[in-house]
Amino acid sequence: MPVSPPPAPAPATVRRILLVGNPNTGKTTLFNRLCGARAKTANFPGTTVTFRIGHAKLDGLPRVQVVDLPGIYALDSDADEARDARRLLVGDATHRRPDVVVVLVDASALERNLMLVGELTASAVPVVVCLNMTDIAVRRGLDVDVGRLAERLGARVVPMIASKGIGFALLAHELSAVLSQPAGSPGPRADLPPTGAAAHERARWAEDVAGAVVRRRAGVDHIDRRTDHVDRLVTHPVAGTAIFVVVMAALFWTLFELAAVPMDLIEATFGTLGGLAAAWLPVGAVRDLVTDGIIGGIAGTVVFLPQIMMLFFLISLLEDTGYLARAAFVNDRFFRRFGLPGHAFVPLLTAHACAIPALMSTRLIPNTRDRLRAILVLPFMSCSARLPVYVLLTSLLFAHRPAMAGLAFTGAFLLGAGAAFVTAATFGRTLVPGRPGPMVLELPTYKWPSLSNALFTARDQGLSFLKTAGTTIFALSVVMWWLSAYPRSAPPADVVALRLSAEAPDLTATQAEALFSDAAAREARAAQSASFAGRLGRFVQPVFAPLGYDWQLTDAILTSFVAREVFVSTMSVLAGSGDVDIETGVITRIRTMTRDDGTPVFTPATSASALVFFVLAMQCLATLAVTRRETGGFKYAAIQLGYMSALAYVAALVVYQGLRVAGVT
Amino acid sequence: MLRLDVPGASHVRLSDLSEGDSATFDHAEVDASTARLLSALGFTATCRLLLCKTGEPFIVKVRDTRVGLSRALAGAIVVTPLANGPA
Numbered sequence: 001m002p003v004s005p006p007p008a009p010a011p012a013t014v015r016r017i018l019l020v021g022n023p024n025t026g027k028t029t030l031f032n033r034l035c036g037a038r039a040k041t042a043n044f045p046g047t048t049v050t051f052r053i054g055h056a057k058l059d060g061l062p063r064v065q066v067v068d069l070p071g072i073y074a075l076d077s078d079a080d081e082a083r084d085a086r087r088l089l090v091g092d093a094t095h096r097r098p099d100v101v102v103v104l105v106d107a108s109a110l111e112r113n114l115m116l117v118g119e120l121t122a123s124a125v126p127v128v129v130c131l132n133m134t135d136i137a138v139r140r141g142l143d144v145d146v147g148r149l150a151e152r153l154g155a156r157v158v159p160m161i162a163s164k165g166i167g168f169a170l171l172a173h174e175l176s177a178v179l180s181q182p183a184g185s186p187g188p189r190a191d192l193p194p195t196g197a198a199a200h201e202r203a204r205w206a207e208d209v210a211g212a213v214v215r216r217r218a219g220v221d222h223i224d225r226r227t228d229h230v231d232r233l234v235t236h237p238v239a240g241t242a243i244f245v246v247v248m249a250a251l252f253w254t255l256f257e258l259a260a261v262p263m264d265l266i267e268a269t270f271g272t273l274g275g276l277a278a279a280w281l282p283v284g285a286v287r288d289l290v291t292d293g294i295i296g297g298i299a300g301t302v303v304f305l306p307q308i309m310m311l312f313f314l315i316s317l318l319e320d321t322g323y324l325a326r327a328a329f330v331n332d333r334f335f336r337r338f339g340l341p342g343h344a345f346v347p348l349l350t351a352h353a354c355a356i357p358a359l360m361s362t363r364l365i366p367n368t369r370d371r372l373r374a375i376l377v378l379p380f381m382s383c384s385a386r387l388p389v390y391v392l393l394t395s396l397l398f399a400h401r402p403a404m405a406g407l408a409f410t411g412a413f414l415l416g417a418g419a420a421f422v423t424a425a426t427f428g429r430t431l432v433p434g435r436p437g438p439m440v441l442e443l444p445t446y447k448w449p450s451l452s453n454a455l456f457t458a459r460d461q462g463l464s465f466l467k468t469a470g471t472t473i474f475a476l477s478v479v480m481w482w483l484s485a486y487p488r489s490a491p492p493a494d495v496v497a498l499r500l501s502a503e504a505p506d507l508t509a510t511q512a513e514a515l516f517s518d519a520a521a522r523e524a525r526a527a528q529s530a531s532f533a534g535r536l537g538r539f540v541q542p543v544f545a546p547l548g549y550d551w552q553l554t555d556a557i558l559t560s561f562v563a564r565e566v567f568v569s570t571m572s573v574l575a576g577s578g579d580v581d582i583e584t585g586v587i588t589r590i591r592t593m594t595r596d597d598g599t600p601v602f603t604p605a606t607s608a609s610a611l612v613f614f615v616l617a618m619q620c621l622a623t624l625a626v627t628r629r630e631t632g633g634f635k636y637a638a639i640q641l642g643y644m645s646a647l648a649y650v651a652a653l654v655v656y657q658g659l660r661v662a663g664v665t
Numbered sequence: 666m667l668r669l670d671v672p673g674a675s676h677v678r679l680s681d682l683s684e685g686d687s688a689t690f691d692h693a694e695v696d697a698s699t700a701r702l703l704s705a706l707g708f709t710a711t712c713r714l715l716l717c718k719t720g721e722p723f724i725v726k727v728r729d730t731r732v733g734l735s736r737a738l739a740g741a742i743v744v745t746p747l748a749n750g751p752a
Contacts, residue, residue: 073705078698112707112728142729203709206728227731228717231724235733329722329733342735366702438699438738442706443724443731 014063015179016096017056018088020120021104022113023071024322024444026132026162028052030104031068032456033168052460058176067098074199075119080363089123100126100178102171107137107144107159108445110214114206117153118193126178127155130171134159136445140224141217149213152191163450227446231326240330247323255310262306270299285485293481296572298474304565308384308465311353313458320449324349325441332439338421339428341365341436344374348420351381353461355623359630367437373424375630376432376640379623380420382413382615384465385565389614392568395587397607408611415615419647431639476559476566480573483533484555495523528552528574529596547613547649548606548656550595557613564619605665609656616651618644677746679723680739682716688744689713690727695741703742706732714744 017034021027035054052068067088070081075089091097103120105113110131121127129149137144150157156174160167193205234240274295281287318324324346332342343365351358358378365371382390390412398404428434491499501507502515528534529551536558537551544554552574560567575589593601602610618624618641628637659665676691690712693703707728708714717731718724723739725732734742 073702077701077705106730109729112730115705115707140729199704200709203707203712207712224717224726228724231731232718235718235720235722235724237721325733329735332735333721366698367696368698438695438741439722439733439735440699440702440706440738441733443733445731 014065016098017066018098018101019068025104025106027104029162034066102128104130104132107131107134108140111206111210115202118202121192122195129155129157131159132162135161143215145213152209234326235329244330251314259306259310263303266303293478304388309458309462312461313454316454316457317449322444322446325443336436338425340424341370342439351378353384355379355383356626359626369432369434370436372432373427377420377424380416382416388568393607393611396602412615477569480570484531489530491523492526495519547609547652561619605656605659609652612655613648613652617648676743678740679742679744686716687747691743693742
């Protein structure tokens with residue numbers, strides 16, 4: 001690709017390293033080794049792609065920033081990742097060009113990887129080549145002459161096994177050496193493809209270089225034969241599908257079983273915190289704010305942090321093994337019937353954790369229309385933000401029947417997936433017509449997954465979730481508490497009368513306590529009803545009345561259009577606004593909520609209706625923002641919000657009215 | 666449809682080959698974005714291919730990497746068969 005000479009960099013104390021490479025070359029592993037826990041995920045101004053940014057400690061250099069770009073096959077691609085990589089590589093008014101580019105290459109597939117190296121070495125930024133996975137190359141009978149390769153490339157070449165930390169010290173040494181040189185120092189000239197060379201010219205150059213530096217030992221093909229056997233099995237129409245079902249069942253079983261322990265711990269911790277705060281703080285607005293608004297609001301959401309981290313951890317492990325690419329082909333047969341290519345499998349799986357990274361991962365779908373269909377239906381998949389809502393509503397729906405609650409929980413997942421596929425098929429015939437494009441995907445080498453990579457991924461996603469919980473959800477919890485607590489109103493006459501009668505001397509302690517408790521509940525309900533939240537809920541409630549929702553449930557539905565998980569915290573705040581023991585479980589408190597007429601807020605019919613509404617509704621501003629960004633405008637974000645909300649409303653209406661007709665109320 | 670190269674004589678479809686057959690890539694009758702992706706994955710004129718698996722998907726070894734292709738795409742790729750040997 002044409003890369004113009006970069007402007008002279010501005011003097012800077014922070015040196016920047018850009019990590020570039022084909023997918024599956026071990027970039028993430030190297031990044032984690034360079035930066036450890038000192039990394040964050042971010043966007044540069046004006047770029048659409050999310051990068052990981054960290055800081056490395058290198059001898060003799062005060063600060064070194066490392067930017068990990070998503071895997072790319074070529075710089076001259078029209079993909080967002082390639083376009084942003086070009087911008088960062090060349091530098092402009094807003095992006096300082098890097099001081100060095102580290103390009104990861106898979107030593108066992110050197111020829112294909114060199115095609116990207118050929119583009120990078122033409123950029124005039126110093127390049128250090130990491131020849132990774134040399135162990136796999138040796139096992140496959142490929143010996144790479146490192147010295148000769150460095151000579152041909154005119155760049156430093158570091159042989160490496162990143163997964164084992166081998167070669168890391170040498171890389172750090174080489175980077176220190178390059179970064180210690182004055183900026184713009186000319187490197188050795190080499191026989192490189194010309195700037196702007198076409199793909200076939202770079203390919204011929206790569207063939208020539210690989211032919212000169214790679215020696216192939218004869219008779220070492222057992223790894224390839226084994227890979228052939230495994231590939232035949234895992235992509236087989238019957239056996240491959242069975243393996244896929246078992247893998248997915250194991251994934252979700254592990255997710256729910258292992259996450260249960262830390263979830264219980266978190267719930268107990270928040271219960272204790274609430275109890276301590278209630279005991280230490282004087283009765284009044286501050287205590288109510290802390291116990292009901294802050295602790296009560298956040299507890300209902302943060303408790304699901306383990307599930308989110310666990311899902312990303314497991315997906316990362318699976319991805320590392322090389323299986324997910326094969327699973328995409330297994331799914332291609334099924335997906336294609338609904339207008340989606342097999343490429344959509346990884347985004348759809350990722351969407352079970354969060355729709356935002358899933359939307360970004362649709363970039364691996366080469367066909368624009370296929371990608372658009374996938375983007376439009378991805379938010380139907382049950383993301384981790386829906387889990388707290390599902391747990392709450394299925395528990396309310398089947399209070400003492402955990403098996404039925406489990407079935408309803410599974411049904412909610414299936415309903416979301418079913419809606420996604422049916423909608424994709426519908427859009428394939430209407431809004432985004434066309435058949436899915438042909439499926440092509442690199443099948444990475446099978447290898448043991450990296451535990452540290454999976455842990456780093458889980459940590460990053462967990463921190464991202466906590467950031468949301470600590471900002472959006474925290475703020476909304478406080479706002480909801482304030483809206484539901486103010487304006488303060490005087491106790492109604494019946495409450496005053498009840499309290500007076502409770503003080504009668506002829507009553508036993510138990511009778512008096514019961515009357516006080518009844519008075520407190522009536523006072524709380526009256527206060528909520530007169531609050532700002534009560535007034536807002538009442539104003540909008542007629543819209544949701546056909547679905548069986550009262551003003552409290554309507555309030556929670558409205559706030560959850562910002563983010564779904566806010567539903568639980570809002571209900572928790574509304575349920576905790578009376579004289580309710582804060583240590584009582586969130587679900588129990590919500591289950592006992594009543595309407596103004598004293599009937600339960602959550603009947604089986606309203607619980608089922610609300611569950612269906614949450615499965616299908618588009619309730620995430622962040623997802624809409626990413627849809628707008630990924631589709632280049634508001635049109636598809638508006639369509640997504642409109643059709644998902646309409647579908648959710650109609651389906652919830654049908655469920656509620658249907659159950660009423662059937663006698664289930 | 667985009668042609669990546671000018672076809673010569675004795676060309677066949679990749680989908681016509683059998684497992685273990687080798688060939689050189691000639692061109693692909695696909696849309697522009699798929700053509701660019703194939704090119705970036707190493708499918709450029711005269712590069713050697715080894716067919717590892719037929720069916721759904723076809724698995725091809727190209728430039729020491731393995732690439733999965735749907736049967737339909739394999740039918741759109743035109744190759745020149747070689748006498749069997751390593752790709």
